Amino acid sequence: VTAVDVAALERGVLAQDRAAIARAITLVESTAHQAHAIELLRRLHPRTGRARRIGITGVPGAGKSTLLEALGMHTLARASEPRISVAVLAVDPSSQKSGGSILGDKTRMARLSRDPRAFVRPSPSGGVLGGVARSSRDAIRVLDAAGVDVIFVETVGVGQSETVVASLVDTVVWVVIPNAGDELQGIKRGIAELAEVIVVNKCDGDRVEAAERARVELTAAMRHFPPMDAGWRPTVLTTSALPGASESGLSALEAAIEAHRVCLETAGELTRRRASQEVAAMWRIVEESAWARLRQKAGVAAIGAALEERVRRGELAASVAASEVLDRAR
Amino acid sequence: VTAVDVAALERGVLAQDRAAIARAITLVESTAHQAHAIELLRRLHPRTGRARRIGITGVPGAGKSTLLEALGMHTLARASEPRISVAVLAVDPSSQKSGGSILGDKTRMARLSRDPRAFVRPSPSGGVLGGVARSSRDAIRVLDAAGVDVIFVETVGVGQSETVVASLVDTVVWVVIPNAGDELQGIKRGIAELAEVIVVNKCDGDRVEAAERARVELTAAMRHFPPMDAGWRPTVLTTSALPGASESGLSALEAAIEAHRVCLETAGELTRRRASQEVAAMWRIVEESAWARLRQKAGVAAIGAALEERVRRGELAASVAASEVLDRAR
Numbered sequence: 107v108t109a110v111d112v113a114a115l116e117r118g119v120l121a122q123d124r125a126a127i128a129r130a131i132t133l134v135e136s137t138a139h140q141a142h143a144i145e146l147l148r149r150l151h152p153r154t155g156r157a158r159r160i161g162i163t164g165v166p167g168a169g170k171s172t173l174l175e176a177l178g179m180h181t182l183a184r185a186s187e188p189r190i191s192v193a194v195l196a197v198d199p200s201s202q203k204s205g206g207s208i209l210g211d212k213t214r215m216a217r218l219s220r221d222p223r224a225f226v227r228p229s230p231s232g233g234v235l236g237g238v239a240r241s242s243r244d245a246i247r248v249l250d251a252a253g254v255d256v257i258f259v260e261t262v263g264v265g266q267s268e269t270v271v272a273s274l275v276d277t278v279v280w281v282v283i284p285n286a287g288d289e290l291q292g293i294k295r296g297i298a299e300l301a302e303v304i305v306v307n308k309c310d311g312d313r314v315e316a317a318e319r320a321r322v323e324l325t326a327a328m329r330h331f332p333p334m335d336a337g338w339r340p341t342v343l344t345t346s347a348l349p350g351a352s353e354s355g356l357s358a359l360e361a362a363i364e365a366h367r368v369c370l371e372t373a374g375e376l377t378r379r380r381a382s383q384e385v386a387a388m389w390r391i392v393e394e395s396a397w398a399r400l401r402q403k404a405g406v407a408a409i410g411a412a413l414e415e416r417v418r419r420g421e422l423a424a425s426v427a428a429s430e431v432l433d434r435a436r
Numbered sequence: 437v438t439a440v441d442v443a444a445l446e447r448g449v450l451a452q453d454r455a456a457i458a459r460a461i462t463l464v465e466s467t468a469h470q471a472h473a474i475e476l477l478r479r480l481h482p483r484t485g486r487a488r489r490i491g492i493t494g495v496p497g498a499g500k501s502t503l504l505e506a507l508g509m510h511t512l513a514r515a516s517e518p519r520i521s522v523a524v525l526a527v528d529p530s531s532q533k534s535g536g537s538i539l540g541d542k543t544r545m546a547r548l549s550r551d552p553r554a555f556v557r558p559s560p561s562g563g564v565l566g567g568v569a570r571s572s573r574d575a576i577r578v579l580d581a582a583g584v585d586v587i588f589v590e591t592v593g594v595g596q597s598e599t600v601v602a603s604l605v606d607t608v609v610w611v612v613i614p615n616a617g618d619e620l621q622g623i624k625r626g627i628a629e630l631a632e633v634i635v636v637n638k639c640d641g642d643r644v645e646a647a648e649r650a651r652v653e654l655t656a657a658m659r660h661f662p663p664m665d666a667g668w669r670p671t672v673l674t675t676s677a678l679p680g681a682s683e684s685g686l687s688a689l690e691a692a693i694e695a696h697r698v699c700l701e702t703a704g705e706l707t708r709r710r711a712s713q714e715v716a717a718m719w720r721i722v723e724e725s726a727w728a729r730l731r732q733k734a735g736v737a738a739i740g741a742a743l744e745e746r747v748r749r750g751e752l753a754a755s756v757a758a759s760e761v762l763d764r765a766r
Contacts, residue, residue: 134755144759151753244755299629327657377750384747384754391758392740396726396765410722417714420707423481424714425464425574428721429474435726 110142116149119252122190124225127252131227134244147244150251155380157250160363161259161271164281169307171214172347173281174258178218180356181256185223193225193254194218197242197261197271225254239270240391246274272300273383276376277366279303279359282324284316302340303362304328309344309355317344336373338366400435409434440472446479449582452520454555457582461557464574477574480581485710487580490693491589491601494611499637501544502677503611504588508548510686511586515553523555523584524548527572527591527601555584569600570721576604602630603713606706607696609633609689612654614646632670633692634658639674639685647674666703668696730765739764 110133118126134143164170178192185191194215219226227245242259249257259275261267272278280301304324309317325342333339341362345355370376401407413427440463448456464473494500508522515521524545549556557575572589579587589605591597602608610631634654639647654672663669671692675685700706731737743757 140759144756147753147756151751151756154753155750240755244753247753381748381750384750385744387754388744388747388757388761391755392761393723393727395758395762396730397723399762400726400729414715414718417718418711420485420711420714421481423477423484423574423577424717425570425721426474426477426481427718428725429470431718431722432725432729 110139112142112145112149115146119150119248120153122252124190127190127225127248128227130248131245134248135241143244147247150247153251153253154247155250157246157254158256158363158367159246159250159259159275159277160256161261161268161275161278162281163261163268163271163278163301164283164307166262168281168283169347170260170262170281173305173307173345174260175215175218176347176352177356177359178215178224178258179221180353180360182221182223185255188222190225190252191223191255192218192258193227193249193256194258194260195227195242195245195249197238197259197267197274225249225252239273240387242270243274243387268300273386276370276379277302277363279305279363281305281307282320283308284313284320302334302338302366303359304340304342305359306342306344308346310346310348335379336369336375338369341365400432403435406431406435440469442472442475442479445476449480449578450483452582454520457520457555457578458557460578461575464578465571473574477577480577483581483583484577485580487576487584488586488693488697489576489580489589489605489607490586491591491598491605491608492611493591493598493601493608493631494613494637496592498611498613499677500590500592500611503635503637503675504590505545505548506677506682507686507689508545508554508588509551510683510690512551512553515585518552520555520582521553521585522548522588523557523579523586524588524590525557525572525575525579527568527589527597527604555579569603570717572600572604573717598630603716606700606709607632607693609635609693611635611637612650613638614643614650632664632668632696633689634670634672635689636672636674638676640676640678665709666699666705668699671695730762733765736761736765 115126115130115133119130130146133139133146136143162170162174174194178194181192215226218224246257246259259271261271268278278301280303282304284306306317306320306324321342321344328340328342343355343358343362345359346352367376370379401410410431413422413430416422417424417427445456445460445463449460460476463469463476466473492500492504504524508524511522545556548554576587576589589601591601598608608631610633612634614636636647636650636654651672651674658670658672673685673688673692675689676682697706700709731740740761743752743760746752747754747757
């Protein structure tokens with residue numbers, strides 16, 4: 107544990123010093139130097155709010171990293187200034203269980219990782235869902251303050267991770283792959299609720315027909331649902347990672363993401379969405395921390411685990427077990 | 437505030453004494469006599485686990501109460517014994533804001549309310565979402581212990597109330613109404629995730645064609661999504677509240693609900709689903725109560741509200757505001 111020079115970190119972040127940005131993110135992700143992290147976030151706050159936050163989700167194998175690298179490079183093609191304008195952040199609530207980071211893999215985004223105008227951050231080494239949501243929110247804030255224009259937040263489509271990503275970003279992009287049958291692998295039941303842009307990926311070679319069919323079907327399916335915030339209706343499009351075919355698909359994807367931003371901003375919904383996300387996050391952190399504090403009392407964690415097991419076996423009602431945990435923590 | 441005779445309440449509930457059931461539910465819903473409520477739930481616990489729990493949701497005007505009354509009477513048609521076998525419970529997280537109870541309205545379920553074999557409970561007078569989820573869970577437990585066979589939990593399709601209902605029941609029934617166009621009013625984006633049975637209601641008169649079209653479209657839309665727990669695929673059917681047409685629709689609805697139970701039970705998912713619901717509820721109660729306890733310290737509630745407002749206006753980061761609230765509560 108070393109001392110943290112918050113003022114120096116702040117200067118480094120604002121100057122887009124890579125090492126400083128990386129250290130600042132590590133600081134806000136860790137629970138070790140919380141006072142310093144809060145102080146840094148407080149200082150950086152006035153510089154935040156300008157970056158676009160875009161979530162990318164989909165099952166493993168949908169081609170998210172490849173698409174993200176292509177989209178990042180496509181975005182950078184217009185960036186003339188020699189500064190960091192695109193960042194990729196990974197949210198991986200599963201990494202704790204799987205024992206390793208599976209997202210934001212630099213080796214899978216080799217071009218983007220090497221580009222001086224991009225900042226690719228692998229996922230943190232793990233943590234509970236709540237902790238991941240909190241640390242990613244603060245990492246986004248660091249990148250935003252550093253003057254990054256577009257922050258992509260990548261997650262894997264498992265468990266609750268899409269919900270977490272949706273609580274962090276302005277626009278959710280869902281990457282799916284067509285398969286041979288009528289079914290679309292990789293579309294989860296939550297999709298209709300969360301995804302503003304749906305990308306049918308790997309639309310190339312002998313998959314063009316299947317991808318096109320998937321696009322038509324998804325577009326039809328989405329029509330069954332009422333509009334999202336600000337009257338937005340999900341855009342469904344196809345992309346390919348093949349060099350020739352990719353540019354038009356990427357342009358269309360970029361245009362769809364931009365159209366969503368315009369739609370939200372015109373309706374005043376972008377500000378409202380971000381404000382709701384922040385307020386919800388604030389109370390989530392308070393509740394989790396309040397319990398974390400009680401949990402530190404002797405025996406509370408152990409009795410909580412034992413009672414959970416009894417509830418799981420049907421021996422105790424939830425409210426009865428909760429009251430026993432709370433009695434112990436008194 | 438009067439003394440509570442828990443043993444007498446327990447006897448009354450087990451004997452299906454209406455007044456005792458009503459008082460027991462009031463006790464577990466209130467926060468006043470928590471020790472008594474916990475004691476009652478502890479005593480009743482061995483008698484619980486047999487009742488079917490069915491959620492009914494849909495927008496206001498979808499005809500939930502009318503359908504529920506018809507379904508309740510239909511269920512009772514086979515009940516020969518003179519005991520309470522059907523109950524209706526309302527979950528209404530919005531009642532606090534709207535200033536009144538809008539669900540479980542006895543006047544809207546006149547026949548069922550008067551039937552000695554049914555117990556209709558209007559929604560409690562309001563409360564926060566978490567509190568409503570907890571008190572409804574315990575009210576279900578009281579009815580279950582009383583030997584009620586089927587407990588319908590009605591909610592209005594606003595905000596997070598469907599998610600709450602889905603966390604309380606075995607099967608979620610979504611009631612929608614067809615409208616003139618291609619769009620289905622009343623279908624929210626969360627539907628694909630939560631509803632095991634979808635009922636296109638008011639399929640009568642000049643709406644038969646629109647309802648049938650809605651059924652076909654919804655069935656097609658549902659095919660885009662992978663199966664739910666235990667491989668279940670949502671059943672979509674039409675119902676009518678008109679006397680002649682209603683019986684076959686109600687039988688089909690009952691059969692779909694029963695098919696879902698069989699599907700869950702065969703896969704061992706019913707036990708697993710209820711266990712997960714209870715465990716999740718336990719920790720939710722612990723976290724909420726932990727915060728509620730901190731909140732009681734002087735000034736904490738006020739500073740929390742003030743900080744929330746600053747977060748909403750974009751003046752503070754969520755984690756910074758949360759840390760200030762927690763510092764105050766230390």
